[in-house]
Amino acid sequence: MAEIGDTAEQVLDVAQRLLQTRGYNGFSYKDIAQALGIRTASIHYHFPTKADLGVELAGRHRRQFRAALDRVEQRTTDPIQRLERFVDLFRQTFEVESRLCLCGMLSAEIATLPEPVAGAVEGFFSDAEEWLADTLAAGRKAGRLRFTGSPRQQARLLLAVLEGAMVVARGMRHTEHFQDVVAGHLRGLLSPQSSIKH
Amino acid sequence: MAEIGDTAEQVLDVAQRLLQTRGYNGFSYKDIAQALGIRTASIHYHFPTKADLGVELAGRHRRQFRAALDRVEQRTTDPIQRLERFVDLFRQTFEVESRLCLCGMLSAEIATLPEPVAGAVEGFFSDAEEWLADTLAAGRKAGRLRFTGSPRQQARLLLAVLEGAMVVARGMRHTEHFQDVVAGHLRGLLSPQSSIKH
DNA sequence: GTCTATAAGATGATAGAC
DNA sequence: GTCTATCATCTTATAGAC
Numbered sequence: 001m002a003e004i005g006d007t008a009e010q011v012l013d014v015a016q017r018l019l020q021t022r023g024y025n026g027f028s029y030k031d032i033a034q035a036l037g038i039r040t041a042s043i044h045y046h047f048p049t050k051a052d053l054g055v056e057l058a059g060r061h062r063r064q065f066r067a068a069l070d071r072v073e074q075r076t077t078d079p080i081q082r083l084e085r086f087v088d089l090f091r092q093t094f095e096v097e098s099r100l101c102l103c104g105m106l107s108a109e110i111a112t113l114p115e116p117v118a119g120a121v122e123g124f125f126s127d128a129e130e131w132l133a134d135t136l137a138a139g140r141k142a143g144r145l146r147f148t149g150s151p152r153q154q155a156r157l158l159l160a161v162l163e164g165a166m167v168v169a170r171g172m173r174h175t176e177h178f179q180d181v182v183a184g185h186l187r188g189l190l191s192p193q194s195s196i197k198h
Numbered sequence: 199m200a201e202i203g204d205t206a207e208q209v210l211d212v213a214q215r216l217l218q219t220r221g222y223n224g225f226s227y228k229d230i231a232q233a234l235g236i237r238t239a240s241i242h243y244h245f246p247t248k249a250d251l252g253v254e255l256a257g258r259h260r261r262q263f264r265a266a267l268d269r270v271e272q273r274t275t276d277p278i279q280r281l282e283r284f285v286d287l288f289r290q291t292f293e294v295e296s297r298l299c300l301c302g303m304l305s306a307e308i309a310t311l312p313e314p315v316a317g318a319v320e321g322f323f324s325d326a327e328e329w330l331a332d333t334l335a336a337g338r339k340a341g342r343l344r345f346t347g348s349p350r351q352q353a354r355l356l357l358a359v360l361e362g363a364m365v366v367a368r369g370m371r372h373t374e375h376f377q378d379v380v381a382g383h384l385r386g387l388l389s390p391q392s393s394i395k396h
Numbered sequence: 397g398t399c400t401a402t403a404a405g406a407t408g409a410t411a412g413a414c
Numbered sequence: 415g416t417c418t419a420t421c422a423t424c425t426t427a428t429a430g431a432c
Contacts, residue, residue: 007415025223026310028407042416044409100306104362107369108298108306112224121369129370153382156366157359160379164302164362168354171305171319172327181358184351188386205397226425240398242427399432407424414417 008046010036016057020099024054024109051114058120061102065089065124069131079139080190086132087182090162094178098170104163129155136189146191154189161185206244208234214255218297222252222307249312256318259300263287263322267329277337278388284330285380288360292376296368302361327353334387344389352387359383 014035018027029040029050047053072085093099103124110118132155139145147154161182169177212233216225227238227248245251270283291297301322308316330353337343345352359380367375 021309023221023223023307023310025221026307029409030407039417040408041410041418045415048409050408103369104365105306107365108303109221109224110368110371111219112221118371122371125366125370148386149382153378156363156375156379157382160359160362160366161355162362163365164358164360165354167302167305167361167365168323168358170308171301172323173308173316173320177354180351181354184347184355188346227427228425237399238426239400239428243397246427248426397432399430401429401431403426403428405425405427408422410421411419412417413419414415 007036007038007042011043011046011053012057012060015053016061016102017097017099019057020093020102020105021097023105025112051117054113055116055120057102058106058117058124062120062124062127066127069127079135079142080144082135083132083139083145083186083189086135087162087186090166091179091182094166094169094175098166098175100166100170101163104166107163125159128159132158144191145189147189158185158189205234205236205240209241209244209251210255210258213251214259214300215295215297217255218291218300218303219295221303223310249315252311252315253318255300256304256315256322260318260322260325264325267325277333277340278342280333281330281337281343281384281387284333285360285384288364289377289380292364292367292373296364296373298364298368299361302364305361323357326357330356337387342389343387345387356383356387 011032014032015027018031018035029043032043033040043053047056068089069086072082075085076082090101093101103121106113106117106121110121129152133151136145136147136154136158137151140147140151165178165181168181169175209230212230213225216229216233227241230241231238241251245254266287267284270280273283274280288299291299301319304311304315304319308319327350331349334343334345334352334356335349338345338349363376363379366379367373
């Protein structure tokens with residue numbers, strides 16, 4: 001309880017930040033070592049190869065994301081609020097240094113990654129899609145949300161909006177861009193009576 | 199007219215493909231040289247540094263994209279058809295090897311790129327946003343398109359959908375995903391009378 | 397314009413002392 | 415677990431012959 005987590009976890013935290021800002025091929029063991037004030041050999045002790053590190057990063061992220069969704073479900077049963085909390089997870093990520101979604105970044109670089117990493121990325125998106133589809137379906141059934149097509153299709157669309165808004169906001173170097181685009185899309189999902197509150 | 203373009207252009211073509219599939223930090227001069235059957239020194243003659251190559255790639259892409267938009271404008275004045283041609287440009291890109299939008303990829307890696315490259319990326323998105331906003335505004339004025347908020351905001355949303363759908367489709371390793379998401383979003387933009395045709 | 401040769405530095409990785 | 419030392423390889427880049 002004295003130090004902030006063991007070395008392996010600190011390595012993962014720094015590597016995750018570097019991954020989200022620079023990409024998998026945009027950082028090295030040297031970068032991590034310098035950030036933590038240790039040697040690269042120490043990192044190899046915990047993660048023998050960079051592929052091992054990548055697999056653990058993607059897997060941990062998927063687990064943390066599922067845990068975050070579980071907390072959202074425990075906090076509220078309201079579909080609108082659940083949706084807003086989901087979007088908040090992405091907003092909070094981008095808010096800090098315009099960090100990309102970890103799996104969005106990995107998707108872009110997927111052709112250069114070991115297969116297990118690609119598998120974890122696919123799993124992350126599947127989790128997100130399923131959770132969103134269920135939430136969207138509940139919201140529409142309750143007359144609180146309005147959209148055409150299947151909940152699954154809408155879930156995929158929202159995921160694309162979130163990932164794409166991060167990418168475009170970064171490319172245009174205009175931070176507020178993300179929030180504007182996402183808020184605009186959400187407004188279109190809310191039924192007439194629900195959108196009065198804004 | 200004998201060979202398919204001079205060496206510099208062939209280098210750019212191969213580099214563009216590698217950039218779209220593997221990212222800026224995911225390919226080297228060696229990869230380009232091997233693909234063309236030449237030596238890396240020859241590439242350095244045309245593009246002294248990788249930054250030079252990156253700047254030319256981003257600049258050329260922006261020019262080619264503007265030229266493509268000019269051709270769309272010459273081919274049709276109908277806002278719906280213009281919109282569909284715009285989306286086709288992205289579809290055609292993704293269709294081949296699930297290639298990402300060149301500037302979408304560069305946006306993700308922007309923290310590792312030389313400033314001039316970032317400038318070209320920003321310019322690309324500005325061009326796209328402006329062209330889309332004009333087209334969307336014309337479509338709504340003609341009663342052919344339906345959306346809330348400003349045309350600029352809708353343009354940004356569509357751009358985010360296109361970029362994000364590419365990323366998510368790649369991450370989920372489900373190619374049809376892109377077309378499904380984009381077609382669904384477009385359907386929502388079409389006014390009731392227009393959407394009957396589908 | 398393209399080649400061979402070469403170099404300086406980065407990168408992923410291992411062996412073995414402490 | 416972390417360090418020093420060392421490694422092979424990759425990467426970007428330059429000099430100079432052809």
